[in-house]
Amino acid sequence: MASRKRLSPHESRTAALEAARALLIESGPQAVTLKAVSGRIGRTHANLLHHFGSAAGLQKELARHLTETVCETIIQAVRASRAGLGQPREVVDLAFDAFDKEGAGALASWMLLTGNEDAITPIVETIHALVDEIAPEEAGNHEGIMRVHEDTLALVLMALGNALMGQALAKSLDLPLDAARNRAERMLLRSIESVSQPVPQK
Template sequence: MVSRKRLTPEESRSSALAAARALLIETGPQAVTLKAVSARIGRTHANLLHHFGSASGLQKALAEHIARTVCETILQAVHASRAGMGSAREVVDLAFDAFDREGAGALTSWMLLTGNDDALDPIISTIHELLDELTPDEPEEHLAERRLHRDTLSLVLMALGDALIGGALAKSLELPRDAARERATAMLEASLAGHQQA
């Protein structure tokens, strides 16, 4: 009989989230169940219940994990872009890839369709933290006026929409598959140019 390595609670949770993310990307959001994740990591269903409480809890934790990872990557790209080492297109590609290739778009829409109304909370709170880090000197009362907040709203909506229907819509309109990315890049470049002039 092979003995399983004893994991710390953090390692066990991290392992479960990595397996859930892999299932999401490989098979789709409907595959992210406690049973499937526990089978993949060789742990019991009860072990995952202890960490997440339910399948809904696992999915919400996965959304938060994806959002945090995506935002950290986008933050690095924005800092690089501001320092002249990156480009608006790199930021756009990171956001679009997060919703498309990393599965955040499918997970978000599936959770909303299955009645998990607070599915976007971890994504929104993580993006809010990202924006606060990028614009820490701006007072809270000027939140609605922040150009970066408006740009991020547009970028996230475009990336989510592109992940869900971008391919079919571009084909229907006889546009290149990356047409939405091009539009998002032009928007971000214009905004960055305006910010530098201000």
Template sequence: MAARKRLTPEESRSSALAAARALLIETGPQSVTLKAVAARIGRTHANLLHHFGSASGLQKALAEHLARSVCETIIAAVRASRAGLGSAREVVDLAFDAFDREGAGALTSWMLLTGNEDALDPIISTIHDLVDELAPDEADHGHGAQSIHHDTLTLVLMALGDALIGGALAKSLGLSRDSARERAAAMLEASLARHQQVA
């Protein structure tokens, strides 16, 4: 039997978060446990306990990991959109996919249901950092920074709501599955147009 490769603490943590993310997407947030993640990466429960402290700590670290990854992607997309290299719809799709296909919506609702609200702090903090990253461009234009805050709040709430009940709600209202994305893209396009007029 081959000796198990010794990982640095950072490699071990990164490997655990990748496995936790895969479990979240494949089988839902309830499956993101220290035992399941340890089994997936061939480590011991004690090893993960050392890195995360508890299942709650693992979920909090996963929330932070997901939020950072999502926000970095959205920042790049917004910058591209402002430079005329991408569309508002691409930004919207990235945000909606993060909450739906990447599991952030399910993880958020699971943490709320299990009373682990403080685990949402990294998501809120990272989204706030995203807004701060985007808002300086707007700071010289009066209400521009406030507009970015409103747009971000609306986009995140729409993406989260769509991930949780968008499919069923759209179907019951006789709307296409993409209706919420279309509305969000229209909102963002209007906001970008206002930004360009002021600039």
């Protein structure tokens, strides 16, 4: 029988987080346990305990991992949109998909409901870093920076809410299933227009 490949601590953590992400998408947040992840990557339960401390610790790091991955993609999409190489809708879809298809919304809700009070911390910290990465590009326009912060807040809250109940609510209101995405796109278009305006001279 072939011997199991020896992984560095970083490789082991990354493999565990990718396995946890796959379980989250396939079966929901309740499936993201140390036992399930260790079985999927062929590591011991003790190995994962060493890296994450507990199932709650694993879920918290998964939330950070998901958000960091998505935010990096969003940064590139925002820059491409401003440079005329992409569309604001791409940014909106990335954010909404992160909370819906990638499972970040369900994971955050599950962690809060099961008593992991600081569950949202890694998501908030990572999104804050995303905004700080984007906003300095508008450093000469204070109102533009504030608009970026406000619209980022609105976009994330809309994406999270849509992941949890957006389609059901849209159906009950006789709206298209992508109504929230459409409104977020219009908001982002206005934001881009506002930060591109020249700063008034005093």
